[in-house]
Amino acid sequence: xxxxxxxxxxxxxxxxxxxxxxxxxxxxxxxxxxxxxxxxxxxxxxxxxxxxxxxxxxxxxxxxxxxxxxxxxxxxxxxxxxxxxxxxxxxxxxxxxxxxxxxxxxxxxxxxxxxxxxxxxxxxxxxxxxxxxxxxxxxxxxxxxxxxxxxxxxxxxxxxxxxxxxxxxxxxxxxxxxxxxxxxxxxxxxxxxxxxxxxxxxxxxxxxxxxxxxxxxxxxxxxxxxxxxxxxxxxxxxxxxxxxxxxxxxxxxxxxxxxxxxxxxxxxxxxxxxxxxxxxxxxxxxxxxxxxxxxxx
Numbered sequence: 088x089x090x091x092x093x094x095x096x097x098x099x100x101x102x103x104x105x106x107x108x109x110x111x112x113x114x115x116x117x118x119x120x121x122x123x124x125x126x127x128x129x130x131x132x133x134x135x136x137x138x139x140x141x142x143x144x145x146x147x148x149x150x151x152x153x154x155x156x157x158x159x160x161x162x163x164x165x166x167x168x169x170x171x172x173x174x175x176x177x178x179x180x181x182x183x184x185x186x187x188x189x190x191x192x193x194x195x196x197x198x199x200x201x202x203x204x205x206x207x208x209x210x211x212x213x214x215x216x217x218x219x220x221x222x223x224x225x226x227x228x229x230x231x232x233x234x235x236x237x238x239x240x241x242x243x244x245x246x247x248x249x250x251x252x253x254x255x256x257x258x259x260x261x262x263x264x265x266x267x268x269x270x271x272x273x274x275x276x277x278x279x280x281x282x283x284x285x286x287x288x289x290x291x292x293x294x295x296x297x298x299x300x301x302x303x304x305x306x307x308x309x310x311x312x313x314x315x316x317x318x319x320x321x322x323x324x325x326x327x328x329x330x331x332x333x334x335x336x337x338x339x340x341x342x343x344x345x346x347x348x349x350x351x352x353x354x355x356x357x358x359x360x361x362x363x364x365x366x367x368x369x370x371x372x373x374x375x376x377x378x379x380x381x382x383x384x
């Protein structure tokens with residue numbers, strides 16, 4: 088009788104162990120850092136790499152998409168490539184996706200996304216697996232660029248009194264050579280101020296890059312603070328389907344080209360500036376037009 092009890096106990100332990108092992112095999116763990124959200128899926132989709140994953144919160148305001156080229160052994164910079172505004176999500180579809188067309192043939196990329204909620208909280212996923220697209224109609228790495236071409240002598244002069252950028256006569260920034268149809272992109276300057284980094288699209292045609300009135304471009308939250316010009320990107324705003332088989336274009340997307348740095352100098356002796364300030368003498372909020380006084384009877 089005692090032997091039977093031992094056998095039953097042993098058998099039960101084996102069954103439990105097998106159940107646990109089976110559960111472990113069926114789970115996909117983030118061994119690198121489990122504080123992150125699950126990694127997005129990545130797959131080849133025609134001439135693009137398609138990033139897909141679960142939509143995690145109905146209060147998500149937008150989703151940032153980040154990319155890193157991991158072809159070489161040296162780690163490249165993390166690129167900000169897109170924003171997805173999830174206006175088209177509903178209970179029947181809990182998946183976001185983004186198709187990245189600004190890639191090179193045979194280069195290996197990985198991605199992560201960041202969810203920004205309406206309360207201001209920000210949570211990212213872990214990195215996706217890495218993948219490459221071998222479509223031979225894609226641009227060759229090294230022979231074309233997804234960034235603006237900024238010549239070494241195309242330098243902005245910061246006109247402090249006018250609070251404006253000015254390019255030398257005849258100088259310009261050439262659009263990215265790797266994009267055959269650039270008509271839907273608009274130039275955007277990228278500024279950093281304290282913890283905020285913003286890509287700000289310029290109004291009008293590309294000629295506006297010659298003379299930029301910063302008072303009309305930069306948010307007033309940046310005024311009277313150190314501001315850095317990180318560079319220029321092409322920015323495309325468009326609508327697309329929430330899923331490949333959806334009938335209507337219900338989602339709004341922003342796509343950016345790669346960042347191209349731009350130097351700035353002062354307008355006095357031509358020293359290179361790491362940062363600048365916008366300091367309107369009397370502010371820009373409007374002027375007091377009231378008539379009442381505290382000591383009136």
